[in-house]
Amino acid sequence: MEDKRDMNTVPVTAQFHDLIQSMELHQYVAFFDSVDTGRHGFDCQGNYLHWDSFVPRAKDFNRDEKALAYLVLKKQRNLKPHGGLVDEHGVPFLFTDQGLAAKLHQISQLETFEHLKVGEIDKRIHLVNGVIMEEAISSAQLEGAATTRTVAKKMLETGREAENDSEKMIVNNWNLIREAEHHKNDPLSVDLILFFNKTATIHLNENGHVAGNLRDDVVSVSNTMTGELVHEPPMHTQVEAMLQMLCDYANSEHTTGGNFIHPIIKACVLHFMIGYIHPFFDGNGRTARALFYWYMLKSGYENFKYISISALLKNAPTQYMKSYLYTETDENDLTHFVDYQLTIIIKALNRFTDYIHTKVSELENAMNILRTSPLYSELSLPHITILEKALKNPGRIFIVKEVESDLSVSSTTARGYLDKLADMKLLMKTHLSGRTYGYMSPADLKERLSM
Structure with a gap:
């Protein structure tokens, strides 16, 4: 994964006027028209491009033109301040929903499960605990828990006491997901965020963290493979105020007209902001993902209790970290993280579809045996x-x-x-x-x- 400092070459808006100084107006207009948002701003899968992915694809421009072309692209993206959110320096986080409609539409089609013809009884009996267990296990493994899925699932199914920190983390996550659903009708508060973190980290003592307590010192986030610095979160003295800002964002009505923010986008932004603020010494990722589920369930997306996003994030941790870095290195453009999360959600929904088809097939085989049994009635x-x-x-x-x-x-x-x-x-x-x-x-x- 790229170190944050390897991305310092990303062109910034302040360079724009310097780059066009030598151009005549007609030259600039022609150059502006040569940049196409659809062709240059997305890859062939419809993924929103950061500078490091834009450069090798922007073959229409020579080396000296690419920086200006990227800044023109940023203007065409029509980025706007998002929901009153700012970083520790007061700089707004930006966002555009340009190009995201296709992914949101795909999610809206898949998340109803109408294509699966799954009844409520089938959901309750066959699906709920199995998928929630997978999310609990995968989320813990993403944070470093070292145990196999089979052993962890058996522990949760039987209620066996956790025997080590990895198993304690998994049990905590199991409880965390259920608490997220239990509190779905509550407004977001700093106390609720602290409660989610306490649930995620209770009985664990990593990095000097006290479960449910905000950090009281500086912290840094490093690449676990290289040891290189990838993120310097805000000072601990700013954490509580930034969390309150996040609560105000979550609790604000963004449901009408020009004020509308899609609930799935809000859920992704809540996820991002906890990772960015990094309010705890430990359990930030688990708390962030719990807030994602909490807001999705709060917004009426009940079927998301059956969806495991951590299983996919665990399989591509480098891309997950990149989605944070892309936002931070591209002038707080939240679209990078949101776009990646939408891709993960689509993959998770498709994965769930495959899971159901497998379960239906297994159930049908079992039912064929049972139906012919004299004991069936x-x-x-x-x-x-x-x-x-x-x-x-x-x-x-x-x-x-x-x-x-x-x-x-x-x-x-x-x-x-x-x-x-x-x-x-x-x-x-x-x-x-x-x-x-x-x-x-x-x-x-x-x-x-x-x-």
């Missing part, structure tokens, strides 16, 4: 859901807490489901320890279903 959907997993995993042991979490039911109801399957000889009830019993999937489950 005695089974409810929760029983079928448990047996679906059992058919795919002979020898798997279910416990009450896992089923309680997976089906969003009480422990009494979960135990009832498992006991009935044990009574039907479809699961084998076995004593584990104390008062805890397990229910094992027998290797001959298919044969038992056909008896």
Whole structure:
């Protein structure tokens, strides 16, 4: 990844008049017309270009012309101050929605899930916890948690106590995502941001951080691979005021006319600003992503509880960091970060579509076995859901807490489901320890279903 200082060659608006001084008016007009926002401002996938991506693509201009061409492009982009947000020096953050409509339209089509024909019961039973668990695990791994997805998922499913800091981080993230939904109707306040951070970092002690407390000293963000400085956040004395500014932005109505800001864009900006302000010694990324989910759910995008963006950010951490750097090095142009986040959201929605198709296929295979069973008429959907997993995993042991979490039911109801399957000889009830019993999937489950 480029160091922030490698981007100091990005042309800035203050250079514009110096670059056109030697031009006649007609020459400037001709040059201005030769710069095309669509052709020079975006790549073939429709991604918003920063200077370092613009340079190799701007083959219409020689080396001496490229700086001016980029500044003309910036004028054509019609960047405006965004929502009253400013950096620590009072310089406005800028934004343009030019060129983003296609991505927002694609998100609006995908996020309804109408193309999937998924019913509410299917969502509740098959989707919710599985995807939220993935987001909790991936977000923690993005921040450095070192554990496998399989081990982490099993820990969350069974309610096992976390055994190390990596597992504690994952449990915290699991709680954080649920808290974001719980508080979706609350206005944003500094106290709520502190609460989200406390939830993300409780029982952890990294970088001298006290869970839920603002940093009281300077901090820097470095490239973990090279050790080079990539971001110097505002002084700690400015943090609380900047967070209050962010709360005012989140709580302001941007719903009409020239004041309109698309809710998805606001959610992305909230994500960016926490990373930029870096108000904590630890947990900034997790807190930022929680605010993204909080605002999406607050804005009525209920299906975003099923979407894992961290899984994709984890797979491309360099691009994620670049999206921050591109904004900071290009005169606070938030569009760079927002555009990247929209791309990630689209990928996450498409990934979810693939996930559902796989689940539907797996369920159909299990249902084909179950439908032909003489016992089928005695089974409810929760029983079928448990047996679906059992058919795919002979020898798997279910416990009450896992089923309680997976089906969003009480422990009494979960135990009832498992006991009935044990009574039907479809699961084998076995004593584990104390008062805890397990229910094992027998290797001959298919044969038992056909008896």
